[in-house]
Amino acid sequence: xHETSIAMxxxxxxxxxxxxxxxxxxxKVRVKVGKLSGIVVDSFVFAFNALKEQxxxxxxxxxxxEETPIRYRCKGCGKEFEVETVFFPECPECGSVDLxxxxxxxxxxxxxxxxx
Amino acid sequence: MCxxxxxxxxxxGHEHHHNHFxxxxxxTRKNVEIKKxxxxxxxRVARSNRxxxxxxxxxxxxxxxxxxxxxxxxxxxxxxxxKDELKIGVLEGDIETERDAERVRxxxxxxxxxxxxxxxxxxxxxxxxxxHALEKQMEGxxxxxxxxxxxxLVCPSxxxxxxxxxxxxxxxxxxxxxxxxxxxxxxxxDVFIITKADLLPYFDFDVEKVKxxxxxxxxxxxxxxxxxxxxxxxxxxxxxxREKVQEKKAAKVEG
Numbered sequence: 432x433h434e435t436s437i438a439m440x441x442x443x444x445x446x447x448x449x450x451x452x453x454x455x456x457x458x459k460v461r462v463k464v465g466k467l468s469g470i471v472v473d474s475f476v477f478a479f480n481a482l483k484e485q486x487x488x489x490x491x492x493x494x495x496x497e498e499t500p501i502r503y504r505c506k507g508c509g510k511e512f513e514v515e516t517v518f519f520p521e522c523p524e525c526g527s528v529d530l531x532x533x534x535x536x537x538x539x540x541x542x543x544x545x546x547x
Numbered sequence: 548m549c550x551x552x553x554x555x556x557x558x559x560g561h562e563h564h565h566n567h568f569x570x571x572x573x574x575t576r577k578n579v580e581i582k583k584x585x586x587x588x589x590x591r592v593a594r595s596n597r598x599x600x601x602x603x604x605x606x607x608x609x610x611x612x613x614x615x616x617x618x619x620x621x622x623x624x625x626x627x628x629x630k631d632e633l634k635i636g637v638l639e640g641d642i643e644t645e646r647d648a649e650r651v652r653x654x655x656x657x658x659x660x661x662x663x664x665x666x667x668x669x670x671x672x673x674x675x676x677x678x679h680a681l682e683k684q685m686e687g688x689x690x691x692x693x694x695x696x697x698x699x700l701v702c703p704s705x706x707x708x709x710x711x712x713x714x715x716x717x718x719x720x721x722x723x724x725x726x727x728x729x730x731x732x733x734x735x736x737d738v739f740i741i742t743k744a745d746l747l748p749y750f751d752f753d754v755e756k757v758k759x760x761x762x763x764x765x766x767x768x769x770x771x772x773x774x775x776x777x778x779x780x781x782x783x784x785x786x787x788x789r790e791k792v793q794e795k796k797a798a799k800v801e802g
Contacts, residue, residue: 469701
């Protein structure tokens, strides 16, 4: 359910951005959500669309969510690989568990398209 | 030419078939780069909370668990044991009621109830407000601040409140699969406490297996196994707190 507060926070900050940029409308906003971020994308999109009506400049805004995969780099052999689960990740090449997380925790607003 | 969507259509009098917007000629579109965390406002306030705690040498602890894991009971025991040596302040997060704040006040700690009015987690601005109310109530600063989050093992883990130590609790009756099912709470915590250890003989709860799974998610977790009923493991927990409070005070003196 925290998706609702995060969606509300996004709408607030977009609204401020729209004022600052003297936009008449925000058309699109792109966000990156990592699979380890703890956000359920469907709930987030649902909340965004349900709440955007409260902001006249945002009522037509389309939310584009890019889900980023969980990627690691093996500190042993340097192999980069993707996994589906958060559990016991290990290098498919050499079996090492000493890994560096490359992506998966993103929770970022990338950019927005506005009409001025 | 529609150079925004690049569809090659010159006539803007219609709706494009692939979900693009129609732009009238007297407006311009532009792309604004944002590159900001979705949680940036919460994080900004959380950082300012943390600076405030650091400035006054306060150790802040965020307690996260499901409803009924024993957060408040552990706090009651902790207050009883430490209230003569440390000043303790508590922020009690709940959706409704003052009950938990009343419980910890009865044990001798200052407490402010934060009611979220429906939200399933605490956010940094509410902690900020609550802490100022607590300062007033205490007429000063605590040595240790406990922030008891809303009972929920999911959402609170996404919201940094400015704490120094995040503690996740699982009680024995909840079952041993919790780290696996709620990985984020374990990945983002510093301490893991298994509560209601007196019930271990009655449940299929393999402590070693749970520890192993939790550590596979987060190798830096410090783990305690406690029972508020029998007192098992509590002294280790109290000593850990004493040590962390001393570290915090020393850091303040140096700073």
